[in-house]
Amino acid sequence: MDLNQGWIKMKDILKKSEENQKLLVDIRRELHMNAETSQNEVETSKIIMKYLDKFNIPYISEVGGHGIIAEITGSEPGKVVALRADMDALEMEEERDISFKSKNKNVMHSCGHDSHMTFLLGAAKLLNENKDKIKGKVKLVFQPAEELSPIGGAPKILESGLLNDVDAIFGSHVWPDLPFGKIAIKEGAMMANSDHFTIKFIGASSHAAKPHEGVDAIVMGSQFINAMQTLISRNTDPMNSAVLTVGRFIAGTRYNVMAEEALIDGTCRTFSKEDRTRIFKDMGNLARAIAEVNHGHCEYNYGFGYPAVMNEKNSVKLVKKSVVDLFGEDSLLEIDKPAMTAEDFAFYLQKIKGAFYWVGIGKEGEKNYPLHSKKFYLNEDILYRGAALMCVIALNFLNEN
Incomplete structure (x- = not known):
C-alpha cells in the first residue's frame, strides 16, 4: 500500500490528528489530574481502558502490573509493530496553578508521561479508524513503572510474552531542551x-x-x-x-x-x-x-x-523518513551526542529492533522548565503532532518492502 494513496496521505493524517486535538487535550488533562506513582497506576489504567473501549480497540489489562497491551489488526497479514508509552508519575507536588492540577498530593506528571499516553491513544484512534488500509498488526503498549529505577516496568512487559511476535518497537519522550515541534534521533547510543x-x-x-x-x-x-x-x-x-x-x-x-x-x-x-x-x-x-x-x-x-538506549540503524532511518514525510525536513534534528539520562525503553531494544526519539516542546520566549521540575509544563499543541507521528511511523514500518 502506498501511503500517498487514498486516505493515507501525510497531509490528511496530520489534518485528522489536528481534528482530534480537543479530545487529546481532554485525555491529557484527565491523565494529568490523576497522576499516580510507579506500580500504583490504577486510575491511569482505567482512563486508558475507557478510551480504548470508546475507540473499540481490544486490549489485555494488568500486564506486568497495571500495564495494558492493545491490538489493532489490519485487513491483510503482515509484520507486527509496537508503539509504547509510559504511564507513571513522580513523587513531587505540582507548583503550577492550573485548572487540571494533579488531584493526588505529592504526585505529578513532571516527566511528561501523560502526553506520551495521549500520543499513543491519539495514534491508536487514527490507526483503528483506518485498519482496513493496514497490512499487519499494531500493538499499543501502555507500560507502568518507567520511573522505578533500577527495576523498571519494561522487563515485566517483556516477560508476559505478548511482544514475542513484534518485529520492531518505537517510543518517544517530550524534550524541553529542543525547539517546539522538532524531532531528534540518532543511531546507536541515545541515552545512558x-x-x-x-x-x-x-x-x-x-x-x-x-x-x-x-x-x-x-x-x-x-x-x-x-x-x-x-x-x-x-x-x-x-x-x-x-x-x-x-x-x-x-x-x-x-x-x-x-x-x-x-x-x-x-x-x-x-x-x-x-x-x-x-x-x-x-x-x-x-x-x-x-x-x-x-x-x-x-x-x-x-x-x-x-541499560543504554541503543537505536537500531534501519529503525532510525524509518523514524527520520516519517518525520520528513509528515512535517518536512526542517522538523528533523540529527543529534551528535546522546543524553546521560536513562530510559527503561532500553530493555525492549535489547530484545527487539527499534528506536526511541525525542519530541521538542521548548517554546521560544518562554521559560521552559526541565523534566522532573515541579513547574514542568508543556504546550498542548504538541499532542496532535506527537499522535500523528506515531501513526505514520507504524504505517511506514508495516508497509515498507
Missing part, C-alpha cells in the same frame, strides 16, 4: 546506562576532641567521594562519556561526636558495557581500600539499572 550505588562506611564513634580513640566515617566518606572521580578522569577513555554523581551523603549525630557511620548514595552513567563493568569493580575496590587504611569497614552495593 543508569546504575545506582550505595556505600556505607562504618567506623567507631568517639569524642570529637579525641579522634584517635575512634574511626571517623566522615573522613572515609570524604576521601572516597574525592577519589572516586579518578575512576572517570584517569581510568576511563577520554573519548567515552561517563558520569559519577553522589546525591546523598548522610553522617553524624552531633557536632562534637565523631561519626560512626556515613552513607553515600549515588549514580553512575555510562554507555559501554566495558566502562560499566570496570567502574563497578574499581569502585568496590576503592571503597574497601579506603575503609581498610582508616581501620574501618564498608558495605558496598551496586545495582545495575537501565
